[in-house]
Amino acid sequence: ADTAQTASNTVDSFEKIFGVTEGKRRNHTKGFCFEGEFVPNSTAMQPYTNSALFLKEADVIGRLSHKGGNNNAADNKPADYGMGLLINTAAGPHNISMNTLDFFPVATPEAFAKLMMAKTQGSAAVKAFKDSNLDLQRFSAHKANKKKELTPYEGSTFNSINSFYLVDKKGKKTAIRWSFIPSKKQSIVLKPTADFFYENMQDNLNNHGISWDMVITLANPNDAVNDASIQWVGEHKQLTAGTLNVLSLSSEQDGRCDNINYDPLVLSPGVLPSEDPLLQARRNSYAISFGKRVLEKGAK
Numbered sequence: 001a002d003t004a005q006t007a008s009n010t011v012d013s014f015e016k017i018f019g020v021t022e023g024k025r026r027n028h029t030k031g032f033c034f035e036g037e038f039v040p041n042s043t044a045m046q047p048y049t050n051s052a053l054f055l056k057e058a059d060v061i062g063r064l065s066h067k068g069g070n071n072n073a074a075d076n077k078p079a080d081y082g083m084g085l086l087i088n089t090a091a092g093p094h095n096i097s098m099n100t101l102d103f104f105p106v107a108t109p110e111a112f113a114k115l116m117m118a119k120t121q122g123s124a125a126v127k128a129f130k131d132s133n134l135d136l137q138r139f140s141a142h143k144a145n146k147k148k149e150l151t152p153y154e155g156s157t158f159n160s161i162n163s164f165y166l167v168d169k170k171g172k173k174t175a176i177r178w179s180f181i182p183s184k185k186q187s188i189v190l191k192p193t194a195d196f197f198y199e200n201m202q203d204n205l206n207n208h209g210i211s212w213d214m215v216i217t218l219a220n221p222n223d224a225v226n227d228a229s230i231q232w233v234g235e236h237k238q239l240t241a242g243t244l245n246v247l248s249l250s251s252e253q254d255g256r257c258d259n260i261n262y263d264p265l266v267l268s269p270g271v272l273p274s275e276d277p278l279l280q281a282r283r284n285s286y287a288i289s290f291g292k293r294v295l296e297k298g299a300k
């Protein structure tokens, strides 16, 4: 398949499903910025990677968002969220972008393009696609069994979904996925309204601080490394790789995250992408979305 065409079709579908908010992201449209620091646990990481990400603490420009292209997504209904991190390591920028899903609905960029296309056509088309796609059937069954509970951004666990490799000094590669897990319980502390996530998070930050632990899961020999629609289940070796501390929040307008493209393939040496084709597809579609929104902002 033509990967550029697939990416542009996918972004077109996002625009058809959600409409376009000029100057803004085509997916994960609603969100805000934060600044923080990543403090690595370098002792735990040394045997697996020489990446600068895990050597010294570094500044972070982050963005928290609602999944989907709706700029008016409700804060007071359970939903899926995203977290983008730009970590300024001594060896250059390192991006991490995650969401709150446990795994991806489909395995390939082509299947995702078809799913999004079906969504532009209505529920009969989505059903027809689902009938033909076992990965989506597995995803839907998993989702239906999950408890739906309103959880603020700061209380949510964010997952890498795609796999990557840690690379040590000798070039030895270890396949990994990871999660950012809230270091302590974070609750809804204000009366929920359609737009209260920012103030809720500010309150929690003021009252007791906000941080996430980065927990890395090492692949077992039979784990699907290049297929994000398959969960790694059962016992795994895990590493506590570091802590992300939030220092301040700001709106997209006032903060520094709006002009960042959280392309998941911007990595510091010592971490490599897996061959999961969704990673390159994400790079391609984020670039299209980024190009459009930057042009629109410039035209205003």
Ligand code: HEM
Pocket (backbone or CB within 6 Å): 010, 011, 024, 025, 026, 027, 028, 031, 063, 064, 065, 081, 082, 083, 084, 097, 098, 099, 104, 109, 112, 159, 160, 161, 162, 260, 261, 262, 278, 281, 282, 285, 286, 287, 289, 290, 293
């Ligand atoms: C082929 C699959 C995917 C496609 C086509 C896609 C598409 C997009 C697009 C178009 C954007 C807006 C980019 C921008 O304007 O800067 C975006 C943002 C985002 N995506 Fe994806 N996405 C995919 C998979 C994923 C996965 C697997 C994750 C999580 C692990 C993810 C997490 C995010 C996050 C967190 C953002 C917002 C980043 C920010 O705040 O700027 N996406 N996605």
